Amino acid sequence: MRRIALFRKIRWIRPALLLGLMGALLGLSFQTSHASADTTLPPPDAATIRQGEYLAHLGDCFACHTARGGKPLAGGVPMNTPFGILYSTNITPDRDTGIGGYSLAQFIRAMRDGVDRNGKNLFPAMPYPSYAKITDQDLYALYSYLMYGVRPIYQRNRESRIHWPFNIRLGLSVWKWLFLEDRPYRPDLSKSADWNRGAYIIQGLGHCGSCHTPRGLGLQEKAMDESGPNGREYLSGATIDSWYAPSLRNPRSIKGIEAFLKTGRNGQNAAFGIMAEVDHFSTQKYTDSDLHAMDVYLKSLVRNSGSSPGGPQETISPSQSHSAASLFTTAGGLGYVQFCASCHQLDGKGVANLFPSLAENPSILSRNPLSVVHVILSGSRSAVTAEYPKSFAMPNYGGLTDEELAQIVTFIRTAWGNHAPMVTPEQIGRIRSEITPRPSSAGSYAAPRLAGILKDPHRDEILYGMRLMIETKTLLAKNVGDELTCASCHLDAGTMAYASPFVGLASQFPSYSSRAGKVIDMADRINGCFLRSMNGVALDKHSKAMSAMVAYMNWMNDGFHRHDTIPGRGLGGISKRLVPDLPDGKKIYRQDCASCHGKQGEGLLDAHGSYLFPPLWGPHSFNIGAGIAKTYTAAAFVRNNMPISHSMDTPLGQGELTDQEAVDVSAYFTHMPRPDFPGKVNDWPHGKKPSDARY
Incomplete structure (x- = not known):
């Protein structure tokens, strides 16, 4: 009670004074004393070390103490705080730069009381308020693993950049006196074994509250478990390092939680940001029984939250839902x-x-x-x-x-x-x-924004034309013979650079086509795609659909003229001197393409049998007369646009294959079986047929 009363008296003081000046001026040090180190401990057995390794994953030690591209547990991970940047420390058993000199008692003191071997207070970025709940047995196993199961790494710790007065560590003694309860987890005998196991993991080693529980004036977690006057604040959602960790008392957030923690996905949601690292380093290693125990505990919080289904701080005022x-x-x-x-x-x-x-x-x-x-x-x-x-x-x-x-x-x-x-x-x-957003990708260009169509007096016709481009199979089923749409090749509704964008294209027609051997207009060019890329039937050139598609192309012209240089036009070139390596192409396809287009090039279907991504060969793909059926045309498209979601660069995180790799994989899939094109006999009547044509 004295801690609560004192805090009420000083709650108007800024956390800076609370954490820094108070301890510095008063020289307070409320550190718990412990027995001297027991240097006669025998080496642990293999089972204890294995258990300690599992506990290190339960405690997420690897995510916090392994820098990107660095050695495991050697530290150096930057942690942004309101007071500056902390760097995680080396916790390998190196005696000079790691924790190799720690006795078991010193290790327990660091884990429960936040005091290092030299008596210096640790910043609570290390979640010792949660680790205090770990049992003695588990702390011994964790210590055994870190000392005997981890390779020592010589790597000096980086100096943290904490602003004054927060870097005055004596102030942390006051903070701990006010907020730290350094006692192991006490089972609730009225609850099941699964409930208690889940509570032990989540409140202790898992330290879920460090991210998901809101903080008070002293930046302490407002609650360390579901009990007490602030119990409803526990896991109710919080902001950390410019991310929002959602409430875990919300049924939506914990739906499929076992799969989410084990795989990083649950069919509806996917881990991102900080949580992706937690899944990778930590929770995927959890046993199924521990994941189930966590699920049991979290569901009990939902049932007992005493609030709306949204959970505390997640209650949402409905907005008008868009149709x-x-x-x-x-x-x-x-x-x-x-x-x-x-x-x-x-x-x-x-x-x-x-x-x-x-x-x-x-x-x-x-x-x-x-x-x-x-x-x-x-x-x-x-x-x-x-x-x-x-x-x-x-x-x-x-x-x-x-x-x-x-x-x-x-x-x-x-x-x-x-x-x-x-x-x-x-x-x-x-x-x-x-935050610091990543810069836009080099070489990207500002395509016309589709939202601008809404300001055009002919918006209805243009919007219909746009929809025909991206929902071609659905809206023109009689004309599409395969499972592609215009947007399968003209990405982002024809606005993406080097994906055959429609930007400026209307200004280039009418024009001479060597393949047709005559001058063609825009409608002819569109019908060429229906006949070849979509292995279908040409549109009536005077139909409403054709007029709408031409209207969209005209709108996308964006003011360009015939002889203007159009940024991002076409597919970008690729050298035909590159000789395809088909075995390598097959390997690249399986590695980078099959996840979207299927192991056998069959495409990817949704639960209702509709295509999410098109087939690249077989009876439902483009025919041999399509431009994309030519090896080097396909290679240019692949080089600049595939595979998607491999990087965080806009617009689709695509690319990252070399020219040679693009040629290899394109030669592989373009030469797979596909429909014939009867009209091929009329192509290139005056010669100059490309060397990579399929006929």
Whole structure:
């Protein structure tokens, strides 16, 4: 009670004074004394070391103490705090730079009391308020692993950059006196064994509250478990390092939690940001029984939260939900079509185990939009786990304006039945100022924004033409003979550089076509795609559909003239002197293409049998007369546009294959069986047939 009373008296003091000046001026040191080290401990057995290794994963030691590209547990990971940057320390058993000189008693003191071997207070970025709950037996096993199961690494610790007066560590003695309860977990005998095991992991080694529990004036977690007067604050959602960790008392957040922690995905959501690292280094290693125990404990918090299904601090005031039609009638919807739908699909349901659904996604529905905006601005990578060893990237869209991003984020938070508050440009700008967005990709160009169609007096016809480009099979089923759409090759509705964009294309027609041996107009060129790339039937040149598609192409011309240099035009070239290596192409296909296009080139279907990504060979793919059937044409497309989601560069994180690799994989899939093209007999009547044509 004396701690609570004292804190009430000084709660108006800024945390700076609380953590720094008070301890420095008073010289207080409320460190718990421990018995001297027992130097006669025998070496642990193999089973204890193995148990300690598992506990190191339970405690997420690897994620915090392994720098990107660094040696395991050698430290150096930067941690942003309100007071400056901390760097994690070397916890390998190196005696000079690591913890090799720690006795068991000193190790326990560091874990429970936050005091290092030399008596110096540790910053609570190390979650010793949670680790204090670890049992003596588990601390011994963890110590045994770190001392006997880890290779010592000589790597000096980086000096943390903490601002004055927070760098005065004596002040931490006051902080710990006020907020630290250094006692092991006490089982609740009225609960099941699973409940207690889940509580022990989550409250202790798992230290889930470090991210998911809001902080008080002294930056302490407002609650360390579900009991007590502040118990409802525990795991109720919090902001950390410019991310928002959602409430774990929310049924949406813990739905499929066992799969989410084991694999980084649960069919609806995918781990990103800090959580992707936790899944990779830590939770994928958890046993199924421990994951089940955590699920039991978290579900008990949902049942006993005494609040709305959203959980504390997650209650959402419904906004007007957008209908499906708003996808094509609002600026946010059209922004989504242009920049997001390639991966997350027009219906917002994503692609199972590849790209998360945005519909009913708890991160999207969170009252606090911080994490969603952070990911969009800076990009992120999915977790690498044993079940999903391939990481997919969410590209950054920091190059879009605050107004554009606000429109898109508001759309996805209110579409497909989602109900979440709108996001303003001011909020986007504030979040942008807190983080460092990745720069836009070199060589990208500012394509016309589809949202601009809404200002055109012929908007209805142009929008219909745009829809025909991206929903070709659905809207023109009689004319499409395979499973492709125009947007299968003309990415992002024809706005992407070096993906045969429509930008400026209308200015180049009518023009002479050596393949046709005559001058053709825009409608002829469009019909060529229907006959070849879509292995179908030509449109009536005077039909409403053709008029709409031409209208869209004209709108996309964007003011260019015939002899202008058009940035990003075509596919970009690739040398025909490169000789394909078919075995290597097969290997690259399996490694980088099969996840979207199928192991046998059959494409990827959704649960209803509709194609998410098109087949690359077989009866439902483009025929031998298509431009993309030519090896080096396909290679240029692949080199600049595939595979998607391999990097965080806009617009689709694509590329990263070399010219040779692009030629190899293109030669592999273009020479697979595909439909014939009867009209091939009329092609190139005056000669000059390309050397890589399929006939």
